[in-house]
Amino acid sequence: MTKNVTTVGFDADDTLWHNEKFFQLTQARFAELLADHAEPGDLEARLVAAETRNLARYGFGIKGFVLSMIETALDVTGDRVPPAVIRSLIEAGHDMLEHPIELLPEAQAAVERMADTHRILLITKGDLLDQERKLAQSGLGDLFDGVAIVSDKTPDQYTGIFASQGDGADRGLMVGNSMKSDVLPMIVAGGWGVFVPQELAWDFEHADPPADRARYAELDDLSTLPDLVLRLG
Template sequence: MGIPRLTTIGFDADDTLWQNERFFRQTEKLFAALLADQVQEEVVLAALLEAERRNLCIYGFGIKGFTLSMIETAIAVTGGRVSGDTLARILAAGRDMLAHPIEIMPYVRDTLEHLSGRYRLVLVTKGDLFDQERKLAQSGLAGLFDAVEIVSDKSAETYRRVFSRHGDGPVSSMMIGNSLKSDVVPAIEAGGWGVHVPHELTWVLEHLEPPREISRFREIAHLGELPALIASIEAGK
C-alpha cells in the first residue's frame, strides 16, 4: 500500500515563522538586572524557570503568563522586599514584549507562497489568543493560510482534531515547527509527518530528543528546504 497523498501542511508560528524566544531571553536579562543588587542572576533565572513550569497549567503559554511569573519570582527571591518601582518596570517590560514588531524568519514568505494553492496550509500555534492574533495580523502572512488554530497546548489529540477539521486526517498531513516536543513528536504520534526546523534559542521546556528512528520524522535547516523535502517524500524517497 502506498503512502497517502499529502494534502495538508501545518505550521507553527513562534520561532518557525517569526522570531519570539529572542525577546523572552532579552527580557529575562533585563529582569535579572533589575534584581541584581539583591539576588545573583543565576538564582533569579532558575527561580523564574521553575515559576514558569509551575504556572503553565494555570496561565498557559505566552507573554502575559511570563510576566506574572516574573512578578511572582521577584517577590519570592527577595523575600517580599521587591520595590513597587521594580514591579512597575517588570510590568512595563511585559508590555514592551506585547508591542514588539514582528520579525519574519528567512524563506518564510517565499515558501508559503510556493505551497499555497497546492496544499491546505494551516497555522497551528499555542499561546495567548490576543497576542497570537496580533502577531499574525502584523506579519502580513494571514492571507496565505487556509485556516488558523490558536490552541492552549499541542498534543497528538490536538493534531488529530485540527487535521481532521481542516484536512483529510493526520495521515495525509505534515506539521512543521521548531519544537520537537510541541510541533513534531505529537504530530507524528497522531499519524502525520513531523518536520523539525531547529531554532538556536528554543525554550528549554520545549527540548526533546529527535526521534530519528521514526520514518515520518524529518529535519531541515530552514523553511527554504521544505518544498524539496515535500517533493522527495511524494516521490517515495
C-alpha cells in the same frame, strides 16, 4: 494521483517569526533589576520553576511570563520587591506585546510556495489576542486555509485539527522549531513531523528526536520545505 501529504501545518513563534529572543532580552533585564537580591543563575532557575509551575494556570505566552517574573521577584525579595521593579516588569511585558513582527528568513517564501500546492494551516499555542496580533502584522494571514490557536499541542489536538481542516493527520505534515510541541505529538497522531531548529530555544520545548524516524525530517531552514513535501508525494 493521490498525494501522501495534502495539508501542511506551520508553527508560528520562532518558525515563521522571531519570538524567543525577546523573552531572553526581557529576562536579561529582569536579572539586572534583581541583581541586588539574587545571583543570575539562581534567579534564572527560580524563574524557570515558576514558569513551569504556572503553565497550568496561565498557559503559554507573554502574560504568563510576566506574572512568573513578578512572582519570582516577590519570592527572592521576601515580598519586599520595590514597586519600581514591578512597574518595570509590567512595562517590559507591554513592550513585548507591542513589538513589531520580524519574519524569519525564508518564512514568507516557504508559506507562499506551499499555499500554491497544498492546504496550509497555522497551528500555534499561546495567548489568543497576542497570536492574532502577530498573524495580522506578519502579512501571511491571508495565505492560510485555517488557523488554530491552542492551549497546548498534543496528539489529540493534531488529530482533531487535521481531521476537521484536512484529510486526517496521516496525510498531514507539521513543521516547527519545537521537537516537543511540533514534531513528536504530530508523529504520534500519525502524521509527518519536520523539525527546523533555531539557535535560541526555550528549554521547556527540548526533547529527543523520535526513535522511529520514518515520518521525521530535519531541515536547516524553511527554504527546503517545499522540496521535501514534493519528495514525500
